[in-house]
Structures are given as structure tokens and as C-alpha cells.
Amino acid sequence: MFFMISYDIVNDLQRRMVQKILEGYGDRVQYSVFECELTESQQRRLREEISQHIDEKVDSVRFYSLCRECVRAVEWLGNVSVREDEDFFIC
Secondary structure, three states, X not given: OEEEEEEEOOOHHHXXXXXXXXXXXXXXXXXXXXXXXXXXXXXXXXXXXXXXXXXXXXXXXXXXXXXXXXXXXXXXXXXXXXEEOOOOEEO
């Protein structure tokens, strides 16, 4: 399933750790936003990894699941990188 993941993490070290973790799962599309194609087990593992590096009292990590039609309908303005795979194409 396709996920857009955003985060707001107060501590610089914890934020860098979460960023590194997310880089292993998907593509950074904005400073604190990643797009990831994840299986159910990958999503579970990613949530577990991230939860070890955040303070749930002050930090926030959001997982937005998008269906294929929703992904195809994404629009943007400005500088955009291209993401492509065999199932769908976004530019």
C-alpha cells in the first residue's frame, strides 16, 4: 500500500534518526514528508522502528494510506521529483 508519512519531531537527534529510518523505506518529497510503498509487515516494522526514536508526548508521526486512484490524483505546484515504478507513475 502507498503511504505518505509526515513527522514533526522536536529533538534534532531523534528527528535525524527518524529521517534515516524513513530513507530506508521510501522517497523524501519534502523536508518532513516521505512517500513509501509498504507491505503490511513493512509498515508494522517501520512503526516499531520509529516509535523507539520519538517522544510521544511532544512528537508526531502521521501515516496517510492512499489508494491507487488517490495516488494518481495527487497534484502539486512548484519543484517536483519524479517517482516511477511498474504499478503507477507520478510526475
